[in-house]
Amino acid sequence: MLRHDDVNTLRSGAGDNVSKSEKKKNKNKKSKDRPESVAGADWTWKEQVDLVKLTKSPIQASLLQLDSNELNKLALEGFLSIMKYMGDYPMAKGQSEVDSVYTILMNCHKHEALRDETYCQVMKQTTNNKSSRPDSCQRGWRLFSITAAYFSCSEVLKPYLFKYHETAAYDKRRAYHGTAMVCLQNLRKTLRYGGRKNVPSIEEITAITAGRNSKRQMYRLPGGTERVINTKSTSVVQDIIEEICGVINVRSEQEMEEYSLYCIVEGDTFTMPLAREEYILDVTTELQKNQQVYYLIFCRSVWHYPMRLDNALYIEIVFNQIAPDYLEGLLLVMPGEQISQDCVYDIAKVAALLHRAFDLDHMPTMKETKYLLPKPALSVRDIKPPQWVNLVQSSWKEVEHFKPSQAKAQVLEVLEKWSLFGSSFFAVRRDADPAERSEHILALNRNGVHFLDVITHETLMHYPYSEVISTRKVKSEEGPLFLDMKCGNLMQQRVTRIQTDQAHEISRLIRQYITIQQRIQQQSVKEESNLASR
Numbered sequence: 093m094l095r096h097d098d099v100n101t102l103r104s105g106a107g108d109n110v111s112k113s114e115k116k117k118n119k120n121k122k123s124k125d126r127p128e129s130v131a132g133a134d135w136t137w138k139e140q141v142d143l144v145k146l147t148k149s150p151i152q153a154s155l156l157q158l159d160s161n162e163l164n165k166l167a168l169e170g171f172l173s174i175m176k177y178m179g180d181y182p183m184a185k186g187q188s189e190v191d192s193v194y195t196i197l198m199n200c201h202k203h204e205a206l207r208d209e210t211y212c213q214v215m216k217q218t219t220n221n222k223s224s225r226p227d228s229c230q231r232g233w234r235l236f237s238i239t240a241a242y243f244s245c246s247e248v249l250k251p252y253l254f255k256y257h258e259t260a261a262y263d264k265r266r267a268y269h270g271t272a273m274v275c276l277q278n279l280r281k282t283l284r285y286g287g288r289k290n291v292p293s294i295e296e297i298t299a300i301t302a303g304r305n306s307k308r309q310m311y312r313l314p315g316g317t318e319r320v321i322n323t324k325s326t327s328v329v330q331d332i333i334e335e336i337c338g339v340i341n342v343r344s345e346q347e348m349e350e351y352s353l354y355c356i357v358e359g360d361t362f363t364m365p366l367a368r369e370e371y372i373l374d375v376t377t378e379l380q381k382n383q384q385v386y387y388l389i390f391c392r393s394v395w396h397y398p399m400r401l402d403n404a405l406y407i408e409i410v411f412n413q414i415a416p417d418y419l420e421g422l423l424l425v426m427p428g429e430q431i432s433q434d435c436v437y438d439i440a441k442v443a444a445l446l447h448r449a450f451d452l453d454h455m456p457t458m459k460e461t462k463y464l465l466p467k468p469a470l471s472v473r474d475i476k477p478p479q480w481v482n483l484v485q486s487s488w489k490e491v492e493h494f495k496p497s498q499a500k501a502q503v504l505e506v507l508e509k510w511s512l513f514g515s516s517f518f519a520v521r522r523d524a525d526p527a528e529r530s531e532h533i534l535a536l537n538r539n540g541v542h543f544l545d546v547i548t549h550e551t552l553m554h555y556p557y558s559e560v561i562s563t564r565k566v567k568s569e570e571g572p573l574f575l576d577m578k579c580g581n582l583m584q585q586r587v588t589r590i591q592t593d594q595a596h597e598i599s600r601l602i603r604q605y606i607t608i609q610q611r612i613q614q615q616s617v618k619e620e621s622n623l624a625s626r
Contacts, residue, residue: 145220148180155212158205166199167209174213178232179225189301190294193238200243201291207243214239215256233260233271238300240278241325242288253279274305281326290374292325293381300325309372311336311353312389313405315412319390323372329353330368336390340406346611349604350394358385362594365393394601395514396538396608401501411500414507415446421466422533423512425549431472438506439469440483444491445506447484448499455488456481468547512549514538516601521591534590536601541577553588555579557606563599575599 154167173192175181183192200207214236221229236257245253257279260272299307306322311332313319321335337348352365355375366375372388379386391413401407417423424431424439431439443464447456458481462470465480491499507513515535522530522543532552533544541560543553559579566574566589575595577588592598 144216146217146223148223150175150181151213154209155216156209158209163203163205166203166206167213170196170199170206170210171213174210174217174232174235177235178217178223178228180217180223180228190298193235193297193301194294196235196239197242197297198291200239208246208249210239210243211245211249211253215253218260230268230271233268233275234303236275237271237278237305238325240275240282241300242282242292244282244287250283278326281328285328285369285371288325288371288374290378292373293377296325296373296377307373309376310388312387313412314389314391314409317408325371325373327372328368329366329370329372332372332388333368333390340409341400341403342406346608347397349608350392350397351390352393354389354391355379356387356389362597364597364600393516394604394608395516396605399504399508401504404497407497407501407504411449411504414504414513417515417517418442418507419463419466421468422515422517422535422549423507423510424466424468425511426468426472427548427550429472429548430474431469436475436483438510439465440480441487441490442503442506443480443484444487445494445499445503447488448491448494449496449503451496453492455492456484512537512542512544515542518592518594518598520598523589523591532590534592534598536598536605538605541579541602557602557609560602560606561585563602565595565599577602 151168151171154164158164158167172181173195176183176187177189177192177196196210200210214232218229218232218236221232223229254276257272257276260266261269261276263269266272296307306324306327308320309323311319311321313336319336319339321332323332332353333348333351337343337351342348342351354363354365356363357379376386376388390409392410399410414423424435443461444456446464447460452460456464458477461481461484462477464484469475469480470477491502494502512535515537518534518536520532520534520543522532531546533546533549535542535544540554540556542551544550545552555577559581561578561580563578564576566576568574572591573593573595575590575592575598577590578585579588580586
């Protein structure tokens with residue numbers, strides 16, 4: 093429990109006027125002989141003890157030294173709200189528990205100085221709690237759990253606050269030790285991620301006041317599948333990614349880094365993945381307040397680790413990310429605008445597999461076949477539509493008995509061998525020689541940065557990540573956004589400038605691929621060193 097000398101330490105300047113001899117003299121006296129005041133001091137030991145014990149009446153001054161009368165007034169208002177919530181002070185007409193919690197959270201959100209004050213006030217009211225209300229202390233700890241879910245504290249208060257929570261949480265004799273453990277978990281999370289950035293909605297406060305600590309939040313997966321996850325006030329993006337990765341059997345931290353959570357807002361052309369330390373309910377509350385339609389979508393954003401076909405949901409996610417790019421023709425490389433014979437057979441087989449993946453059990457017709465082929469395949473001169481139909485129907489015999497999930501896995505196995513599989517594609521304009529074509533498709537994958545021909549998808553320029561020195565986003569006065577990519581080595585360097593509205597996402601992906609490769613190199617060096625030392 094917080095001792096009176098602990099709070100004395102926290103109160104800046106308290107007792108500074110008391111001489112060492114006076115303190116020693118007073119300390120050696122028995123309690124009953126202590127005078128109510130010490131000559132030359134503005135506090136007494138009794139007052140200090142009372143500071144950290146429950147009071148049945150509102151305080152007249154803040155527990156900690158605050159900078160202004162306004163903050164002191166808000167501190168008193170907050171203490172009154174705490175007493176009302178705990179049932180130790182009558183509510184005003186028309187007031188509710190939610191109003192009390194909202195007042196506390198709003199004051200702490202607007203004034204960081206009140207956060208330590210609020211924590212100290214709740215500690216005071218839950219220490220030596222002998223309230224006539226039997227649930228007063230339990231409600232105080234519930235209020236602790238709410239506050240700890242939203243706000244961090246100062247480094248000065250941190251050790252005291254943790255000690256107070258740990259003492260209560262680990263003592264199973266106490267009726268509220270379970271709530272104290274929740275407080276401790278919330279506090280650890282808040283100190284790790286910095287606490288909520290936005291004021292929670294009235295609906296959220298109403299729910300947590302009623303003891304409902306999580307909200308059923310919908311998350312979408314590629315292909316339109318939806319998954320409901322109980323999302324807490326303290327849930328951050330990393331928590332959701334870890335939970336869904338666990339379901340698809342992705343266990344290692346390194347592989348989890350390849351997955352992201354995107355917030356797609358209706359009307360926005362481009363989007364970035366949410367930062368991993370961002371609070372989910374901070375994002376959704378702000379969007380709901382602005383009455384915006386949004387979707388939270390989990391997907392794979394980096395493709396370094398090889399595929400795993402041991403999990404049905406994993407296959408579903410990856411298939412639904414790959415299939416649109418494949419049908420658009422982005423994975424298809426056509427030197428001289430022609431398709432190699434091996435690639436023709438792959439396309440025919442994939443078409444038959446796609447037909448089965450959509451749970452169709454009849455042979456593909458001519459009308460259906462054109463929707464099963466990559467768009468550029470329909471325009472090649474050497475193969476006419478009837479020939480494509482014959483090829484697809486011939487492949488159908490091999491796959492017609494597959495289950496849809498098996499067909500999807502087979503599609504991925506075939507396409508995984510293609511050079512552009514696992515690429516993120518961006519339409520860009522490169523500042524180049526006027527004689528050269530400036531429009532390109534930029535493909536980022538585990539092998540590096542590729543500038544592709546818009547029609548044939550042949551690689552015109554390629555930079556492995558080992559040669560990418562830096563990226564820099566540049567906003568021109570006219571408005572367009574550019575990305576400067578410096579590549580080369582110590583002897584020779586070249587800056588390639590590309591115009592793209594997705595410069596932020598391109599830069600982020602390049603940095604992530606570079607980080608992965610550097611980590612792999614470091615692991616390799618470490619393993620070699622360990623082998624050499626044996």
